[in-house]
Amino acid sequence: MLWTIIGILIVLWILGLIGHVAGGLIHILLVIAVIILIIKLVTRSGKS
Structure with a gap:
């Protein structure tokens, strides 16, 4: 889930640029x- 959000934000960031x-x-x-x-x-x- 976190990786999906990060991926979407990176794509939107590139589109923004x-x-x-x-x-x-x-x-x-x-x-x-x-x-x-x-x-x-x-x-x-830290947990490992």
Whole structure:
């Protein structure tokens, strides 16, 4: 589920760079997705 959301956000980010769709909102969402990904990876590696 998380990977799907991240993939969609990356695609929207690329479209935003090409066609200026949604402006800075896509960049903010992408940063949030990367932060969530890092937190998930850190908490997963901590449990191992």
